[in-house]
Amino acid sequence: MTPLWRRRTTRTQWLVWIGWLLGALAFAQSWHTIAETTEWDFVWDAPTQAADMLGRMWPPRWGYAPAILKPLRDTIDIATLGTLLALLLATPVAFLAARNTSPHAVLLRPIALAIIAVSRSINTLIWALLLVTIVGPGVLAGILSVALHSIGFFGKLLYEAIEEIDPTQTEAIAATGASRAQVLIYGVVPQVLPTFAGVSVYRWDINIRESAVLGIVGAGGIGLQLNASVSQLAWPQVTLILMAILGAVAVSEFVSAKVRAAII
Amino acid sequence: MLRLTGLAKRYDRSDPALAGVDLTVPDGEVVALIGPSGAGKSTLIRCINRLVEPTSGSVVLDGVDIAGLSASGLRAARRRMGMIFQEYALIERLTVMENVLSGRLGYVGFWASWFRRFPPEDVRRAFDILDRVGLAGFENKRADALSGGQRQRVGIARAVMQAPALLLVDEPTASLDPRTSRQIMQLIVDLCAERGLAAIVNIHDVALARHFAHRIVGLRKGAVVFDGPPQALTAEALTAIYGAGDWAAATDDA
Numbered sequence: 001m002t003p004l005w006r007r008r009t010t011r012t013q014w015l016v017w018i019g020w021l022l023g024a025l026a027f028a029q030s031w032h033t034i035a036e037t038t039e040w041d042f043v044w045d046a047p048t049q050a051a052d053m054l055g056r057m058w059p060p061r062w063g064y065a066p067a068i069l070k071p072l073r074d075t076i077d078i079a080t081l082g083t084l085l086a087l088l089l090a091t092p093v094a095f096l097a098a099r100n101t102s103p104h105a106v107l108l109r110p111i112a113l114a115i116i117a118v119s120r121s122i123n124t125l126i127w128a129l130l131l132v133t134i135v136g137p138g139v140l141a142g143i144l145s146v147a148l149h150s151i152g153f154f155g156k157l158l159y160e161a162i163e164e165i166d167p168t169q170t171e172a173i174a175a176t177g178a179s180r181a182q183v184l185i186y187g188v189v190p191q192v193l194p195t196f197a198g199v200s201v202y203r204w205d206i207n208i209r210e211s212a213v214l215g216i217v218g219a220g221g222i223g224l225q226l227n228a229s230v231s232q233l234a235w236p237q238v239t240l241i242l243m244a245i246l247g248a249v250a251v252s253e254f255v256s257a258k259v260r261a262a263i264i
Numbered sequence: 265m266l267r268l269t270g271l272a273k274r275y276d277r278s279d280p281a282l283a284g285v286d287l288t289v290p291d292g293e294v295v296a297l298i299g300p301s302g303a304g305k306s307t308l309i310r311c312i313n314r315l316v317e318p319t320s321g322s323v324v325l326d327g328v329d330i331a332g333l334s335a336s337g338l339r340a341a342r343r344r345m346g347m348i349f350q351e352y353a354l355i356e357r358l359t360v361m362e363n364v365l366s367g368r369l370g371y372v373g374f375w376a377s378w379f380r381r382f383p384p385e386d387v388r389r390a391f392d393i394l395d396r397v398g399l400a401g402f403e404n405k406r407a408d409a410l411s412g413g414q415r416q417r418v419g420i421a422r423a424v425m426q427a428p429a430l431l432l433v434d435e436p437t438a439s440l441d442p443r444t445s446r447q448i449m450q451l452i453v454d455l456c457a458e459r460g461l462a463a464i465v466n467i468h469d470v471a472l473a474r475h476f477a478h479r480i481v482g483l484r485k486g487a488v489v490f491d492g493p494p495q496a497l498t499a500e501a502l503t504a505i506y507g508a509g510d511w512a513a514a515t516d517d518a
Contacts, residue, residue: 172353172419175313176426177342177370182377186366190357 053235060243061236068225072244074139075221078214079207079252082146087200089147090154097155098162100170101188112155120152124210128219137218145219146207153203161195162188197263201256208252212245265290266312266430266462271321273307273486281307283486284321291429294456294463296477298470300506304486305466309432312464313345314338326429343370346423346461348452350435352415354407354422361403363418364390367425386425393421397451413444417451424455431456431463438468445469449476470502 008016095101097112127145135141165188173187215223222241229237266289273282281304289295297305310316312323314330323330330341346367354363368386369377376382382390394400397417402410407418416436423431433452437445449465453476456463467473473480474494482490482497482505490501499511 166356168349168351168353169355171315172347172349172422173355173366173369175315175342175345175347175432176367176422177339178366178377179339179369179374181374182369185374185378186369187355190355193357 057235057239059236060239061234062240064237064240068222068241068244071215071222071225072248074142075211075215075223075245076208076248078139078142078146078211078219078221079204082143082211083150083200083204083207085143085147086150086154086203087196090151090158091196093151093155094158094162095184097159100165100167101162101184112159116152116155116159118152119148119150120156122149124149124207125213125217128214128217132218137220139220142211142214142219142221145214146211149210150203150207153206154199157199158192158196161192161199165191194263198260201259205249205252205256208248209245212248265326266464267322267324268312269322269324271308271311271323272319273304273311273316274319280319280486282311282318282321285483285486285488287481287488287491289430289462289464291462292456292460293479294453294465294477295479295481296473297464297466297481297483298468298473298505299483303483305483306434307486308483309347309434309464309466312430312432313342313347315347339370343426344429346426346428346431348416348419348423348431348433348436350438352407352412352419352439354415354418356406356408358407359403360394360399360405360407360410360418361387361390363407364394364403364421364425367422370426390421390425393424396455397421397424412440413448416440416444416448420448420451420455424459428461431461431465433463433465435466435468437472445472446475452476470497 006013093112093115096103096108097116099105099109102109102112124145127148128141131141131145131148135144169191170183170187173183178186211221211223212226213223215221215225216227218224222245226238226241229235229241266287268285268287271282271285271287272280274280285304285308287295297308299305307316311318312325312330314323318331321331325341325344328341330338333341355366358366362380365380365382365386368382371386372382391400391403394403397420399414399417399421402414402418407415410418419436431452436448436452440448449472452463452465455461465473465477474497477494480490480492480494480497481488482501484505489504490497492501502511503509
């Protein structure tokens, strides 16, 4: 006789089915709520509206190009300098936060983790809102807000990379009679360098996209022109600006892919 | 000369890993440390250079009690003890030369190690040692580009680069094939003879231990249960170290 084998007991099988049933009911309920609170006249009208807007957006206003060159350069500057500043500030924070390199696990490590958490939980745009009131509108506010948000991103990914290093390599360096600082630069840094470089170019790539909207709140860059063009209903200009941002993002993705391939 | 007295180590809430080991190793002697997994072999050699802090007992190398040293005194003492690891423990992304020169880190300052500006004398010695271990011309290869045997030769070169009085060798052949294992053991024994180094070699392979060591120490449950020349390692002695088994193959070799 063939022995009986089932993946789940009858009881768990029933629980799984009940789980699916509850999920389906929740989905139906949500669908119902969304449908009731939607103005369906607008939704049915959407394709016409979209086609109309596309018609007004095309062709792009090429003559506007000289006016966005400087803001575009500002945007890239904000992303690049913000990323560099963040890297500079986040590297020590990461070494303080990593369990295996933190000089003081009880006091300094929680402080480093708190810096990372605060930085990460406040969006770049919110940092920009705050900084425009503090340092005034302009590129500086943009650079600082990109940097402040990126510290958390860098700090978290870098300290996780530091915690995942091979401990026997650092043990071997310590066994030669090297000092703590020498163990760090000779045993730890070479192991985390590829991650540092990869994470840096990846964040730079993200920051180019983020700094493109910072101008909306006055923190410099092409976002100011984008916002102004939208409020003036100057749709051909909006098209040109979106194309410029797309171009910048494509270039940054290309560069970061090249860098990452080169350092592994 | 290395002298261990009552060396003990207890990790949290468990049986002691080392239960009071007394051992004296004169200059130039190669001691093979054998015993079952978990007998405390690794703990023993790590207590000597204090990668593991001993719970009690003393470790005296050439008159200096290592167990009582401050952090800076310990760093100075570690320069006299070269360590060789099972998985080589090279800095994989650095070159062979950088790995060999890391044996001098205890002698150079922070910025010199940052910029890899080692004294010319160190560089000259590094080339000599690379030549001696059979890796002439490999100085600019990255460690992760080498085979297992070549990596272990770099590990040996790094340890010898320290100009140590003692080699602590932790399972040097466990990741290597039989032929390479014998070559590596031969190299370690030859270097010890040339430079008058004492060595403690943790090793699982009893036949290799018998063939290469001057003296064999058997460890069981953190205590020395055998200490004698390879010829004295009889089937009874092996049973005392590892427990009952068929030792015909392991004792034939003698």
